[in-house]
Amino acid sequence: MAKLWTGRSEGALDHNADAFNSSIKFDSRLWRQDIRGSMAHAAMLGAKNIIAPADAEALIAGLGGIYEDLSQGKLQIDPSCEDIHMFVEQELTARLGDVGKKLHTARSRNDQVALDLRMYLKDEIALILRKIRALTEAVTDKAEKYAGAVMPGYTHLQRAQPVTFGHHLMAYAMMLLRDADRFSDCARRVNVCPIGCCALAGTTYDTDRLAEAESLGFADISQNSIDGVSDRDFCIEFLSCCSLLMMHLSRFSEEIVLWSSWEFKFIELSDAFTTGSSIMPQKKNPDMAELARGKTGRVYGDLFAMLTALKGLPLAYNKDMQEDKESVFDAADTVKMCLDVFTPMVDTMNVLEDNMLSAARNGFINATDLADYLVKKGVPFRTAYQLCGKIVAACIESGKTLETLPLSEYKKFSNAFGQDLYDEIRLDTCVEKRISEGGTSRSSVEKQIAYVRGKLRNV
Ligand code: ARG
Numbered sequence: 001m002a003k004l005w006t007g008r009s010e011g012a013l014d015h016n017a018d019a020f021n022s023s024i025k026f027d028s029r030l031w032r033q034d035i036r037g038s039m040a041h042a043a044m045l046g047a048k049n050i051i052a053p054a055d056a057e058a059l060i061a062g063l064g065g066i067y068e069d070l071s072q073g074k075l076q077i078d079p080s081c082e083d084i085h086m087f088v089e090q091e092l093t094a095r096l097g098d099v100g101k102k103l104h105t106a107r108s109r110n111d112q113v114a115l116d117l118r119m120y121l122k123d124e125i126a127l128i129l130r131k132i133r134a135l136t137e138a139v140t141d142k143a144e145k146y147a148g149a150v151m152p153g154y155t156h157l158q159r160a161q162p163v164t165f166g167h168h169l170m171a172y173a174m175m176l177l178r179d180a181d182r183f184s185d186c187a188r189r190v191n192v193c194p195i196g197c198c199a200l201a202g203t204t205y206d207t208d209r210l211a212e213a214e215s216l217g218f219a220d221i222s223q224n225s226i227d228g229v230s231d232r233d234f235c236i237e238f239l240s241c242c243s244l245l246m247m248h249l250s251r252f253s254e255e256i257v258l259w260s261s262w263e264f265k266f267i268e269l270s271d272a273f274t275t276g277s278s279i280m281p282q283k284k285n286p287d288m289a290e291l292a293r294g295k296t297g298r299v300y301g302d303l304f305a306m307l308t309a310l311k312g313l314p315l316a317y318n319k320d321m322q323e324d325k326e327s328v329f330d331a332a333d334t335v336k337m338c339l340d341v342f343t344p345m346v347d348t349m350n351v352l353e354d355n356m357l358s359a360a361r362n363g364f365i366n367a368t369d370l371a372d373y374l375v376k377k378g379v380p381f382r383t384a385y386q387l388c389g390k391i392v393a394a395c396i397e398s399g400k401t402l403e404t405l406p407l408s409e410y411k412k413f414s415n416a417f418g419q420d421l422y423d424e425i426r427l428d429t430c431v432e433k434r435i436s437e438g439g440t441s442r443s444s445v446e447k448q449i450a451y452v453r454g455k456l457r458n459v
Contacts, residue, residue, distance in 0.1 A: 004086050023083045023322050026329060031077065033119040034084050034112070035067045037216065038092075041107055041195065044212040050205050051102045059103050062096045063088070084116075085109050106207050108199040110229040110317040115195045117325065119216065121238055124332045125187045129180055131339035132245070133459045136176040138347045140452050143169035147445045150427050151266065151356035152365050159363030162430045165266075165356060167440040170448045175248040177452055180459045182244065186237045193218035197228035200316035230316045232306065235324050239303040242331040243296075249338055250296040253289035256345075260286050265355045270348035273341065288345050292338045299334055302327035357427070364392045366402055366425040369433075373424040377416040387413050 003013070013021070039060050046056020066088060069075035081087035086109075093100030147166035152159040193213030196203070202225040213221045222228030259266035260274075269286055277283035306327045309320050367388050374384035391413055395405055402425050410417035423429060435441045438448065 003082065004089060018082075021082065021319075023325065024077065024079055024081050024087065026326050027084045027113075027116075028077045028079075028087070029329065030084050030116045030120055030325075031070055031088065032067070033116040034088050035063050035070075037112065037115045037119065037195065038088060038103055039063045040212050040215045042103060043215060044208055045102070045105055047211065048206055048208055050105060050207070055099050055102055058096055058099050059092070062092050062100065065095065066091055083109070083113075085112050106198065106203045106205040107195060108197075108229075110199050111194045111197040111225075113322075114197075114229055114231070115193065115216075117328065118190050118192070118194065118218075118234060121190045121234065121328065121332075122187065122217075124336075125183050125190065125238070128245075128332070128335055128339070129183055129187075129459055131336060131343070132176055132180045132183070133456055135339055135343045135346065136173050136180070136452065136456055136459075138343045139169050139173045139176065140449055140456075142346060142349075142351070143167075143173065143445065144449050146351055146353070147442050147449075149351065149353040149356055150360050150431055152360045152363055153440070159359070159365045161368055162360050162365050162427045163440040164431055164442070164445060165351060165353070166442075166445045167448075170445060170452070172248065172252050173448070173452045176245075177455055177459075179241065179245040179248060182241045183238075184459070186234070186241050188219075189237060190234045191219045192222050192234075193220065194222045194228035194231070197222060197225035200226050200229050226316045230313070232310055232321060232324050235328050236303070236306050236310070239299070239306055239327060239331050242299050242335045243303045245335060246292075246296040246299045246338065249342060250293045252342075253286075253293040256289040256349075257286050257293070260284075260289075264359070266352055266359070268350040268352060269345060270350070272348065273345040288341045292342060295334050295338060299331045302331040360427055361401070361403075364395070364402060366427060366430050367392055369425050369430045370402055370421065373421050374414060374416055377418075379414065379416055 042051075042056045042059035042063065045051045046053040046059075051059075066075065070077070075091070077084070078087055078090075081090060089100065089103060092103060143166040145166070146169070147164055149165040150162050151165050151168065153161050153163035153168065193209070193216060195212055195216075196207050196209035209221045222231070256267070256269070258264050260269050269284070269288075271284075273286075273288045274284045275287045277285065306324060309323045313320055370391065371381065371384040371388040374387065375381050379387070391402070391405070391410070394409070395401060398405075403422065407417065407419060407421075410421065432441050435444055438444060
């Protein structure tokens with residue numbers, strides 16, 4: 001296919017160089033944005049009399065026809081074109097003749113590609129936000145259902161203090177809420193229109209950038225044309241939002257993998273979200289969670305590819321920037337896929353409350369509460385802490401728990417102990433007394449649930 005840019009050169013591009021240079025295999029997915037952008041551009045050119053209004057109308061109708069034909073599969077994208085912008089312009093000229101050649105007045109592929117990618121990301125972010133919202137709702141609904149299910153809370157993956165499964169899940173809801181907030185914030189900076197920056201310097205034509213931007217639904221225009229075509233911060237921000245979200249999904253995945261193991265047995269995943277083994281008939285593997293954890297590295301890779309590609313680039317456009325699309329597309333696709341399996345996986349998982357409770361009964365996770373009991377009886381905390389440490393050691397020695405150690409034994413450590421200690425160290429007491437904001441008591445968790453649901457209304 002002859003190049004539209006054969007202005008100066010005469011010799012044909014080397015075959016391998018042509019394939020190397022071409023981006024149509026991945027940027028063809030921008031055809032809708034490219035055509036919509038071109039329609040707005042033609043309209044602006046006509047409205048400002050830069051081209052005849054009748055020509056603008058012909059261009060818009062021609063572009064509309066291409067859009068229709070591509071939508072209906074009547075037209076195929078020509079893979080021998082260099083990129084999607086060239087394909088659309090070439091097809092338009094094939095259909096309209098010389099009028100088609102007027103479309104590229106007062107613009108360049110440099111501002112065009114930046115526009116297309118921003119339009120694409122605006123839609124992708126809206127989609128991702130809807131999916132984050134759905135997952136947050138699923139997590140919050142589960143948390144509400146299990147706001148009374150006592151489990152061991154962990155630090156260093158050692159049983160630490162009793163919490164509820166609802167409380168634990170709401171920690172993920174908070175992370176997801178921050179993710180949503182970050183994507184929305186990123187969307188504000190994506191929502192800036194670069195078209196009209198042209199190659200880099202602006203244009204001598206009397207264009208109306210604001211009107212063109214508004215007609216495409218943008219909130220603002222880029223204020224410096226060199227920046228407008230060089231800026232890929234919005235891609236990096238998007239990739240960093242994706243990376244953080246994936247990091248959260250990956251931590252959640254790791255817990256799902258642990259919880260569904262025989263060693264924990266806190267949850268059982270639905271058959272719809274597990275796989276078997278080709279050799280071990282007893283296996284039910286948490287592949288979806290493992291894949292989400294694995295794909296996190298790939299999204300980080302997309303972020304680092306972009307950060308690295310940009311770091312040494314002189315202003316303004318450089319062909320290196322063509323690399324932005326594969327990273328952005330891959331991260332967007334990966335994040336959407338992960339969210340699509342995560343939400344129903346969480347929704348359908350079976351929570352084994354009894355197993356959580358028996359795990360909570362072992363491991364002396366009420367030792368802090370025992371120390372707090374002594375503090376309330378007037379013992380300084382550090383002294384109480386040391387006494388309780390010795391009591392735990394004695395229990396381990398004699399095969400007892402804090403609940404089953406007789407009062408006479410407790411008295412050997414401190415006279416401050418009385419019969420009421422047993423009430424104080426009951427697991428449900430330990431949970432229900434943690435009424436501090438953000439704590440694990442049912443009332444605190446209910447407040448967290450209400451907080452998240454309130455915030456979700458604006459996501
Ligand atoms: N395919 C190119 C890209 O994705 C479009 C912009 C080309 N601009 C240029 N001056 N060669 O970045």
